[in-house]
Structures are given as C-alpha cells and as structure tokens.
Amino acid sequence: MKWLVFLLKFQYAHHMEHYNPESLLKITSMQMPFGKHRGTILIDLPETYVIWFYENGLPEGELGRLLAELYEIKVNGLEALVKKSMRSLR
Numbered sequence: 001m002k003w004l005v006f007l008l009k010f011q012y013a014h015h016m017e018h019y020n021p022e023s024l025l026k027i028t029s030m031q032m033p034f035g036k037h038r039g040t041i042l043i044d045l046p047e048t049y050v051i052w053f054y055e056n057g058l059p060e061g062e063l064g065r066l067l068a069e070l071y072e073i074k075v076n077g078l079e080a081l082v083k084k085s086m087r088s089l090r
Contacts, residue, residue, distance in 0.1 A: 023069050028086040030066065042066060043083060047074045 027042045037045055054071040058064035073082055 023066055024082060024086060026062075027066055027070050027073070028082065033063065042070055043073075043079065043086075045070070047079075050074055 030042050032038055032040050032042060032045060037049060050067060050071050051074075053059075053067050058067050073079055
C-alpha cells in the first residue's frame with residue numbers, strides 16, 4: 001500500500017494537499033449513508049455521481065473529504081489500481 005500512497009501523493013499532490021493514507025481504507029469499505037446510492041461502497045459509486053457532488057457541493061466533514069479524494073481517484077483513472085491494491089491487503 002505504501003507505493004500506492006506514494007504514487008497518489010506524487011502525481012496528484014496539487015489536488016490532494018490533505019491526503020490521508022487511511023482514506024483508501026475508508027473509501028474501499030465505507031458505504032454511502034444517504035441518497036440514490038445509499039449502501040454502495042464509496043469506491044463503487046458511479047463517477048458521474050461523484051463528479052456531481054464535487055461540482056455542486058460536497059457534504060461537510062469526513063464524508064465530504066472522502067468524496068473529494070474519491071473524485072481525484074476516479075477522474076484520474078486510478079479506481080482499478082486502488083481496488084486491486086486494497087483487495088491484495090485484505
């Protein structure tokens with residue numbers, strides 16, 4: 001997981017100034033608590049849904065921070081890499 005964290009920080013540091021490595025664990029295990037995709041693991045949310053939140057206002061608190069980081073992962077094509085890496089850790 002350390003190499004994945006390094007890659008994310010190195011390539012997308014300008015977008016992820018407050019990046020927290022623990023976020024990967026939460027993004028790949030936490031469920032969306034409300035809305036159309038309630039119960040869906042965050043990493044599995046449709047990209048269009050994540051983009052909508054990013055453009056129209058993220059929720060406050062931890063969920064908003066995780067969705068902002070997820071936005072960077074999805075729009076930069078890193079979703080498959082994150083999923084594969086996290087599966088190998090479990």
